[in-house]
Amino acid sequence: xxxxxxxxxxxxxxxxxxxxxxxxxxxxxxxxxxxxxxxxxxxxxxxxxxxxxxxxxxxxxxxxxxxxxxxxxxxxxxxxxxxxxxxxxxxxxxxxxxxxxxxxxxxxx
Amino acid sequence: xxxxxxxxxxxxxxxxxxxxxxxxxxxxxxxxxxxxxxxxxxxxxxxxxxxxxxxxxxxxxxxxxxxxxxxxxxxxxxxxxxxxxxxxxxxxxxxxxxxxxxxxxxxxxxxxxxx
Numbered sequence: 001x002x003x004x005x006x007x008x009x010x011x012x013x014x015x016x017x018x019x020x021x022x023x024x025x026x027x028x029x030x031x032x033x034x035x036x037x038x039x040x041x042x043x044x045x046x047x048x049x050x051x052x053x054x055x056x057x058x059x060x061x062x063x064x065x066x067x068x069x070x071x072x073x074x075x076x077x078x079x080x081x082x083x084x085x086x087x088x089x090x091x092x093x094x095x096x097x098x099x100x101x102x103x104x105x106x107x108x109x
Numbered sequence: 110x111x112x113x114x115x116x117x118x119x120x121x122x123x124x125x126x127x128x129x130x131x132x133x134x135x136x137x138x139x140x141x142x143x144x145x146x147x148x149x150x151x152x153x154x155x156x157x158x159x160x161x162x163x164x165x166x167x168x169x170x171x172x173x174x175x176x177x178x179x180x181x182x183x184x185x186x187x188x189x190x191x192x193x194x195x196x197x198x199x200x201x202x203x204x205x206x207x208x209x210x211x212x213x214x215x216x217x218x219x220x221x222x223x224x
Contacts, residue, residue, distance in 0.1 A: 004151070033212065042199060042215035043152075087151070097213065099151035 002026045004100035006088050011106045012078055020073045020086050020103045028093020034062050034073045035087040037102065043087055046073070075105075083107045112136065113216035115200050120221045122187065122194060130185045130219045132200035139205040141183035142213060145169060146197040158183055159205060187221065195223050 004024045012018040024032070031050040035043035049055055049064035049071060061074040073086055085102040092098055113134040122128045132141065140159045144152040154167030158177040172191025177183055183202075187194045197220050201213040 008149075040197075040218075040220075042217050045212050045214065048212060089152075096154070097152075099153075101149060101151045 002090075002092065002098050004088055004090060004098055006086075006100040006103045008101070009104045009106065011108060012075075014078055014080060014107055014109050016078050017074065017076050018078060018105065020075070020088075020105065022071045022073070022088035022100060024069050024071070024088070024090045024098075024100075026090045026092045026098055029066060030091040030093065030095060032062075032064055032071050033089045033091070033097070034071075035089065037085045037087055039084070046086075078107050080107050080109070113200060113202055113214060115198075115216035115219050117219060118217070120219055121224050122221060123224050125189045127186055127188050128221070130187070130198055130200075130221070132183045132185065132216055133181055134183075134202045134216075135181060136202055136214065137180070137204075138202035138214075139180070140203045141177070142201040142203075143167075143173070143175065143183070143185045144199045144201065146199060146218075152199065155185065194221055196221060 006022050033048050034046040036046050037043040047062040049062050054063045059076045064071045085104045087102045088100040089097045116131045142157040143155040146152050153169050155173050156164050156175040158164035161180050164175050164177050174186045197218050199218045200216040203213045204211045
């Protein structure tokens with residue numbers, strides 16, 4: 001079966017750095033997405049990785065290792081507004097998105 | 110102003126009643142999707158469509174129906190056969206490229222509650 005694993009919940013301090021991990025086992029791989037979802041709202045696109053390595057976009061960076069079936073989202077200089085769920089999703093060989101359950105990130109002052 | 114709209118924001122369903130959730134996009138995207146989100150779970154695909162007048166079942170299509178008569182519109186009907194419809198319903202759209210799929214963009218969602 002296809003499976004995506006993320007921690008259920010993480011807590012971090014305002015101004016700090018946090019890394020959210022995602023491991024996947026899917027039938028084929030055509031890219032990995034990270035989305036941010038605030039409570040009661042729609043997911044919004046953060047990043048897309050299809051090649052190994054680090055993609056940096058402002059305070060957010062996303063890393064991919066296809067050989068390890070592993071990705072992480074790195075959030076720097078955390079702000080209170082970063083409190084949200086972060087969803088990892090993988091595009092499989094049929095170009096279907098397989099979603100993880102999401103990681104709820106709690107930021108404390 | 111381009112985007113995806115869903116209505117209503119909240120919807121109440123009585124036992125045995127069919128209800129229809131609206132999804133409209135003006136992004137000129139070919140593909141549209143319906144997902145269901147339950148607390149503590151990932152998004153689950155109900156139906157998707159890549160072209161007008163054609164759609165495919167996702168992982169949890171039972172108790173739901175869709176239509177795609179226009180490129181811009183992809184309404185979802187939750188039928189009385191869906192025994193546990195209380196959830197957050199999200200509509201998404203994406204362009205289609207030679208790779209088969211691009212980034213999906215989401216509407217604001219409809220929260221369905223059973224009376």
